[in-house]
Amino acid sequence: MTLPDARMAASAIGADTLTVDAAFDRYEAIRPRLPEAGAGGQAGPAPDLLSVADDYDGFLFDSFGVLNVGETAIAGAAECLEALRREGKLIRILTNAASYTSKAALEKYRRLGLEVAPDEVVSSRDVTFAHLDSAATGLRWGAIAAEGDVFEDASDADIFDLLDPGADWEDADGIIFMSSARWTPELQERLVAEISRRPRPVVVGNPDLVAPRESGLTIEPGYWAHDLQDRTGVEPRLFGKPYPEAFTIACKGIAPGRYAMIGDTLHTDILGGQAAGLDTILVTDHGLFAGRDAGRYVRASGIVPDIVMRSI
Ligand SMILES: [Mg+2]
Structure with missing residues (x-):
């Protein structure tokens, strides 16, 4: 088109x-x-995030479609975050959300039963205000x-x-x-x-x-x-995914090589993650492609994640 x-x-x-x-x-x-996507992956299937955790030092999570759908946490999300923490993995949430302050976002995660620390959340609202000047x-x-x-x-x-x-x-x-x-x-x-x-x-x-x-x-x-x-x-x-400023803030203090971006949307999470030099993991069961053949959209866009899983 x-x-x-x-x-x-x-x-x-x-x-x-x-x-x-x-x-x-x-x-x-x-x-x-949009930014140029980096090198694509092979869209290799994996059963869940813990099955690939050994390959990474940490993960950047999209929120909506990965950890929660609206006001509901996705089944297993809280346990997954806990297990990753036990293994010493870095956790960041990088969300295109601009309607609410970080404080309100943290309160929401707590309500959902997701244990998240203030410095683990980067919202596009924060990125925008940081770059307004x-x-x-x-x-x-x-x-x-x-x-x-x-x-x-x-x-x-x-x-x-x-x-x-x-x-x-x-x-x-x-x-x-x-x-x-x-x-x-x-x-x-x-x-x-x-x-x-x-x-x-x-x-x-x-x-x-x-x-x-x-x-x-x-x-x-x-x-x-x-x-x-x-x-x-x-x-x-x-400001926000897939543009670089969000990834620069979210990746502060880490070298991208051993980290992966996990999201449900090809043109924001996956493309942005690839452009930032991260590995990418597409989740298909809860977000944009829920109930659809996500592979069709991967092929049509040529935005190919490293790993595809139904849910974390
Ligand atoms: Mg999403």
Whole structure:
């Protein structure tokens, strides 16, 4: 698929969900905007993570589709983390999640029964705030964020809620897109018009195009950002998987050779992990490809993980 086709796909958004195939096609259409994948693997099957643990010094886990689905921990995830800890393996969670602070994320893991330490979690929200100044300095940012987000973890950045009924979009020198929970096609039309009239820096805190939910796939900030780029020519800065900044932070203090990234999504977890020099493990039972032939998507994309397993 070429970019003009992608534009058609994007403009066809009317509902707030997409099919898995449409999401996959869209990921393929934006491949030129993603990092180059490193050398692919052989997609060798393995029964579970502990069966390959001896080959690694540690693991970077995606969260959604690997450790949890929504508010439910995946069966065996807590035991797997415990067993890896007993073996002295390094554990990091690298998640494209920008709606909640790290503190809220940790509380969620505790609720799910997953023992996770504060320094083990790297969210795309943290990565975004750490790089805001590299995108543009001294701006007043209008944020597209979850209801009630007060950005207390954004150090001294000047951020206001663009979706507050009293907000004046003209006050935004830049746009920071953190959550699509309150976003609509109508608001996207307004944003396209505003950015076309007065181009401004756009920063995106969650590069995912979609997220699997019980009701289907929801459209995430990355999807809207690429649509915005197609229609205005303004190139957003995206932070989180598969882009390198997230991996640089998550891999701090480790050499990639003996570490693997585990995820359910080829174009974020696996491609990003390969680009960062990590081994990669695709989990197929709980996330984007749940209930589908994941091998078909691996072959179609050419993004081939080192190992494929149904669940950790
Ligand atoms: Mg995932």
